[in-house]
Amino acid sequence: MKNRLKVLRAERDWTQSDLANQLGVSRQTVNAIEKGKFDPSLPLACKIGRLFELPIEQVFQYD
């Protein structure tokens, strides 16, 4: 699954640690999601969407 997490994070000038703290996960988890190595659960994906004030489908795209 592709995602725009890195772009959205960069637009807000957040570090991976900043985003991880806001989501309540580790920096490694944010890094793994950004690189497409790990797909988040639906609750975490919803949390990410809410944080960026975007619908989930504008953050994550199924290949």
Next chain:
Amino acid sequence: MSDTPPQIKKSTNYVFVWGIFWVFATAGVAFGPKNLWNFNTWITIIAVVIHVGIGLVLIRALKQNLLAMDELHRKIHLDAMAWSLGIGLVLGCTYEMLEDIKLITFQPEIPHLILTMCLVYVAGVIQGIRKYQ
């Protein structure tokens, strides 16, 4: 891991402390009856009850530790546990039969299996952390 959330650090420390207690309780049950209290039945029963009790607390601490993790780390640990359980079951069955079928001359021991499962678990966690780096 400097970015480890405090709740994970706390629950990991809890597991570590109860793990140490469990090791001492295991040593007490294994060596105490012969070396410390000359097979006194009541003291042995108390030692066994303490050992099982500490073991149950350790299991609860491990579960709490797993629940405190974020979903990626939980996945890494659950994958490692699956490998550990699978290899423990498969190799344990084979290992147990080796003496019966005269491929080894010594008696297979449970500690060998426990050590193997622990090593597989640690290797699984390391592999998982590297995979998602």
